[in-house]
Each structure stands twice: as C-alpha cells, then as structure tokens.
Amino acid sequence: MSTKLYKNPIPTVDAIIQRESEILLIKRKKDPFKDMLALPGGFVNEYEKVEEAIVREVREETTLEIKLVEILGVYSDPKRDPRKHILTVVFVGETVNKNAKAVAADDAAAISWLDLEFIDNHSFAFDHRKIINDYMKWRISHSTFWSSKN
C-alpha cells in the first residue's frame, strides 16, 4: 500500500472569492512563486473534506469566513506546480460578512481585492491566470473547467 500512495497526485484546494467585479488575491510569502499573486488555498489534510479544507485555508490566510457557491473546476496538469504533481479543486465562494476586512496571515505576505479589469496587469503563480480566465467565462456560462479545456 505504501508504494501505491506515491503514484497519485496530491490534492489541494483554491478559492475564487468574489465581491461584485473583484476577487481576493494573496501575495505569496514562500516559494514556489514567492511574492507573486495567487488565489488563497492549500493542501487538503487526510480525513478532511475538500469543502472544509478551503474554508480553513481561506480563514488561515485571510482571516475571512467564506461560504461556498459552486465548484469552478479541477486542475491537474502535472506541469502546473514545479514541486510535484498537484491537483487542485477550485471553489467559487463569497465572504459570510460583507464588511469583514481581510488580513494577510500564514502563507500570505499581503492581500488585496482586485478588479477583474486589472487582471492583465499582473503575473500569477501556478496556473492561476488560467483559472481566473475560466472564472470570467463561468460568470457568463456557469460551466465547469479542467486543465485541458479551453
């Protein structure tokens, strides 16, 4: 059984937290992609559901409580993370308290709401630019996405 475990990708979760025309982004404190913008997220622990993992990760990195809206997609291209083969489940969510202020913590060096109109002016960690592009399509179609889907 131990050898089998090495042959599977490792699951993570990420969140698009939406507020009208803005989404919440963090500046990464650590490598890979240190100092670049990224969606909040992280590894799923054993015995933790993905829907619990994303709420916990967002709380740890931003201090915000979120509610989940939909699954945007599952991204699993083995080249999306330079460390190893990492699969991510991406949720669309919203803050529970619309007036709560995000505070950068844990793996986030800084945090900011960014208007989707300004996405082109930034570079993103991992495949998060593709994920944000897919989210912009999702706002119109409400369809789901994966790494090789255009």
Added chain:
Amino acid sequence: MSTKLYKNPIPTVDAIIQRESEILLIKRKKDPFKDMLALPGGFVNEYEKVEEAIVREVREETTLEIKLVEILGVYSDPKRDPRKHILTVVFVGETVNKNAKAVAADDAAAISWLDLEFIDNHSFAFDHRKIINDYMKWRISHSTFWSSKN
C-alpha cells in the same frame, strides 16, 4: 516529504455516462462492495490529468470512448470508502459513438444502462447513490456538488 504524502487523501475519478434517461453502471468484480452496482471509475495515476484518467478508466471497464460534458462534483467524505480517505472527481460524460456497445472488462464483472426511474430498486457501492441523486438535481439546475452539500 515522504511523511507529508501520507497526510493527503488519494484522488480518484468517476463518471456519470448519460444517454437520454439512462446512465451506465458496472457491477463490481472486486472488494470493497464486490457484486454491487457502481459508476465506472478508478485511481488517477501520477502525471495523468483527471480528464485523462476518467477517459482511460471508462475505456478499460466498458470499452467505450467518452467525451466529457461537465464536472458534477468532488466527493471527499473520509467515510465514503472503507479502505482509506479517497477523494473522487465526478464527471458527466457521453459516449462518442452513440451506437457503440459497452462490454464489461477489467474491474467490471458486468455492465448495463439503467433508467433513472429504476435507481431506487438497486443498492450502490461507496456514496454512488448520493452522487446519482445529485446528478438528478444537476439535470435541472446544472449546479455542482460535494459530500456535505444537500
């Protein structure tokens, strides 16, 4: 790094293959849930995308080629599989060739199209009954699902 790998759930993929009011089900050849009905699916290999894994698993178990329509949901309740913590990405798909005949192979002892009206008359492996119930909601709403979402 080796200890970290043991702390993550293991990813699998499953498919709802739809044909009008029917879906394709297999009878499991092996434990757990030997002889019970289940959705076709299996483990995601390292360096394989989830969208590739589900096409491969359906081909291996049914000989059918499928195209993917949407992601139905991601199910990761640690109690959904008696062996270990297994997370599954569930796709909705359709056969590429509408006249191709499914042939049971690999982990499938038998295979059959089942009308959704007859779902209540059967028992299912894992949490596949919940997944099929969610699919019936999806046919109306096109929303996405997870283990703790009703």
